[in-house]
Amino acid sequence: MRLSTVSFRYTRRGPWILRDVDLDVQPGEVLEVTGRNGAGKSTFLRLLAGALRPTGGSITGRPARVGYAPETFPAGQPFTAAAYLAAMARVRRVAGQGDWADRLGLTPLLDRPLDELSKGSAHKVGLVQALLGPPEDRLLILDEPFAGLDERARGELAVIVAEVAAAGGIVVVSDHQGDLREVTARRTLTVADTTVTVVAAGPADEPLTVVEVVAAATAAAELAARLRADGHQVRVRPAAVTTPEAAGSKEGPRV
Template sequence: MRLANLSYRYARRAPWVLHEVDLDLPAGTVAEVTGRNGAGKSTLLRLLAGTARPSRGSVSGRPPVVGYAPEIFPVQQPFTVTAYLAHMAAVRGVTATSMDPWVERLGMATLLDVPLGDLSKGSAHKVGLAQALLVPPGLLILDEPFSGLDEQTRAELPRVIDEVAAAGGIVVVSDHQNGLTGRPGVTHLRVENGMVRAVAPAEVQDMARDRSPGDAPARSIIEVLVDAGDAEAVARKLQADGYEARIRGEAR
């Protein structure tokens, strides 16, 4: 797959988000995309997936089967989890049973009858991952896939990525959670000033050490008062959704 002289902006007179990007992604590539907030990482993923069209330049050699799990899953759709995945299976021309392996591997059995609008952040991510994998993808695009996942699913996802790459697929991941840390053979790409460049492993380590607060999402503290007997259950739910939650003690 190749991006040639690719540029993108949201309107004719708007500034360029990406400018004259040249990038080769051979079969079997696992690429991690990094960059500051607003640098254009998600835009690059949408261009790769084909959900956005370049303003200039071209994308060639895109595999015919693309699995795309966006950062924000559209939970407003009027489906339960089962109905949604069955619908997506029909759209992709496969039977509803194609969801079964992913229900097991991603720990989704208790979610099947839940309306999409009632899902937690982490559970919505699981559904997004499952729909992207209903058909073995030749190109798998994952935007912040580790966000909000429970420990079991966080451990399973790198294995899924390895399987796609081993079958000759291309995997491109944007990730603030460092879910691929230590995985050998990852191609590191940095989006910066509208350009995309390959980053050597040593530079990746340097950037991790020198990362400034602007590289990570801004954080806020929200205080929630609950009955003491419910505190542990509420904290566990927040942690399962990817938040840092601590019990501070009894409020008077």
């Protein structure tokens, strides 16, 4: 799949969200898309999915089968989860629904009306509809899929992403939380200032370095979020020292 000088803005005179984006994506790749709020990640994913058309440039070689889970699942629909998924499977001409619902812990809730599901469970319905069908030769696009998922489902979803890619699918995931860190063969892109930049090609291609940073506890969450948005893996733990000076001192305790 190839993006050639793709540009996009929502309205004729509106601001450019993306300009002249070039990108080649191979079957079997996982792309992790990072960037600050409002940078254009969802817009980029909608363009990849074909839900938006580029204002300029072109996207070619998109796999015929596209599964797209938007950031928010439109739960206000008069169906049960099971009826909705059965209808989606029919529309996509997919025989059976596979075991995606089971793997994400949705099975006990399939008979519930969509508008009675919790936010996290409705989100799982959106993920299952995107996953319907065999994994190979497909494009799977997941917008902030880990947000609001319980820990078990988060872990399972990372495994599913790796499986779809291993079967030859292309998987594109926007993620603020670093939940794809276990998927080693991923490329990390960051969206900023109307451009899309490859910031890491995955451990298989590039050696990783650990940079230790000591920060005030009150600033940790924001700092971690900023670093993750820039595509870095971040782990937060209490420091053995209380000030940056102590961290640098030869006599002081080491982090």
